[in-house]
Amino acid sequence: MQRHSYLLVNLGLALLACVFFVASIYVGRGGELLVGKLHAIDETDRSLAWLILREVRLPRALLGLFVGATLGLTGAALQGLLRNPLAEPGLIGASSGAALGAVLVFYFGLAAGSAMLVPFGGVVGALLSLGILYLLAGRNPSIVTLILAGVAISAFTSALTSLALSLAASPYAVYEIIFWLLGSFTDRSMDQVRFAAPFMAIGAILVASTARGLDALTLGEDTAATLGFNQSSLKARAVLGTGLAVGAAVSVTGVIGFVGLVVPHLVRPLVGHQPGRLLLPSALAGAALLLAADLLVRLPLDGPEPKLGVVTSLIGAPFFLWLILRTRRETP
Amino acid sequence: MKPIASLLAILIVASGLAPARAGEPAPKRIVSINLCSDVLALELADPGTVKSVFRVAADPEDSPVADLASKIPLNNATAEEILAARPDLVLAHRFSSPFTLSLVARAHVPVVQVKDASNFEDIRDNVRAVAAAVGHPERGEAWIARFDASLAASKRRPPAHPLRAVIYQDLGGAAAANTILGALLEHAGFENVVTAPSSGGFVNLSIEDLIDKRPDFVAVGVYRAKEPSLAHALLAHPALRDYIAGHARAVDLPAKLWTCGTPFITDIADRLAAARDGFDEPKRQASAD
């Protein structure tokens, strides 16, 4: 019976993600639908509608799907790994580290072919941040240590990102800081999807391979070890997978905060708290949530689109506060 | 987009302090703190009287008069630097920092501000104002005459079947009708797909919006194309490339020619006119440039 409801929840979330994925392709600025033009009588109208669909909307929707799944999955995995409900790639500094790495490669890398290397920069940045966090917070970090260390790393790497952009030759550096720190899917292309997707896929596989180990960690590291899980291998896969997936995601969309935090909490009432069982539904729900948020930023008709990270932070930050208050109540 | 727009806008406004009048001695120590006034000052003032120009004036990517500025000390538009040069005239932009200018005014140094040129008449006004301030109104008039002659040569009538055009800048902005670039499009006989005026000079246009407007002609405003930025990455977007390849002609407009509304924009007018002429020769090589 339980297995049935788990399957149903996953199917439901997958369906939701599909609906938003399709909507993301068909809905444009101000909520305008593309459908009419795809069936237009004029040949040119039709081919242009296809061009927009194929080269503008599809990559955007794919990024929403992949990046949302990445953030949901890694958020759930980090919470399981650190046994801490406040962990997520953004809060612990992995995302801003990735942004720094991506920025360094993008603006200071070798000009030729460096677009393809940007995800590498993101991955290295994310892994370095996670490494520093581990050194700062140590084993079994308390909630406070973890958040403080994460805040310190985020603030430091964000400042370095801004500094790097200020020193960069780029004529638009100041504007591009906003992109890197707040995230956006606007006018990304299939090239970016191609560069980042393999990293996100490998990262997701590594993270997914830790599912049972994360379950065992519910009982603490020692007990997990006596259940047959090699602790260093488990941590290495979770951290490397998170670094690969988040690093690649951030390198094409900038830092999108709070998705990894909020999603596992939304999913727990549906499938319970077991960390391994949270991974799949969190990935699906993350994709659905991010696609929905990206639909939301298209609604205003005039002016530049609001940055995606603005919307997710508007939703996520109050949620985060509520979570802190609740955690404080429960652990006096 | 706005900074470029604000650069683009230049102007001269007599800022309360009267420009130098005929009969008074021409200023000998001129400090200019904005690219748009730098360009005019370097063209109009006596050689050697311009003691300092804004830091980008000597950069060939930014400035159409980089060679003239190459031997002149550069400044960052701070009051300290300006006053240290002991100027008898400061040239600035209407968008220059009012804090800086009020410090300069307190030292009793005359300030002349150029205005944001959004049409050809604004350009003439700016030239006249700077020419008068540096004590050579006649040089201003001569330059304006050359400017007008060049414009007359690049003027094109709109074709019977309107040619829809857009000037697209790398940050995802399209030039509005009430800007100098908008004026240049019209001058060359194109119909700007952006009809709404914009206070910032540019309206936000995603690649999807641009394709949706179906322009026949895309003039791409490029700035420092060799240096990496997300903005240039936008211009490399496959959808934009495919659209231009299949449905439009394109031409590049180097930013240094249009970020400031000065007589140098005649170069842009010539490029647009050439592109416009290309549409009359049936089906040849698509883009000029």
Place this chain on the structure above:
Amino acid sequence: MELRVENLRASLGGARVLRGPSVAAHSPNFIGLVGPNGAGKTTLVRAIANLIPFEGTIALDGAAVNVIEARARARKIAYLAQGAESHWPLTAERLVALGRLPHLEPFRAPQPSDEEAIEHAMELADVAQFRQRDVLTLSGGERARVLLARALAVEAELLLVDEPVASLDPYHQLGVMEVLRAYVDRGRMVIAVLHDLSLAARFCDRLILLDEGVIRADGVPAQVLTPENLRSVYRVEAQIGGEGRNFFVQPMKRVE
């Protein structure tokens, strides 16, 4: 199953904690590990669970525990840590099911044998009625039984438990000891670190008295818990009485 520990030496933070104890045992067997604080009981148990590096030999049926592949070892040795807790509010059933992790094949769902083992363990520990309850809402005694059921569900030949009855009331202490006894009676071996000497004496087949990393006495409870041993190792005078399941030890005063 045969457990053989020979000349075991282990250090914690540079200090030598185990100074060469040797133990040989066959299942079924309920071994109580007793001794004052700092005697090395927990270290001995953790060494057998392969959680700390050690010198010497620990072998199960002739195979060294630090050589056996981790999952195979996890199926043979179950471990219930002192003060074990769940970090997430799982239901009791899901928590007990974690004991089956060493038996699950990669990419395969749990088999009927796993379901059976979970049911058995819950029955044995008398926690089936909490199946759907969140373990963090259970009382301390109830939660201890659920965590014990998790260790039982491994169906390991050797179960190591570290102070399983500390912090429990007498009712739940007896409950836990009875569960461990029943597990041994199914042919398994249990090694339990215990501080309650009366409970240890009444439920265990054999006691090992550890002090400063060496074994001071090893044998049936009445041989180990003698007034002399209690005086020299625990430094207490105690009243000792009863026999077999009624054996008791009552510490009365400290030896000056």
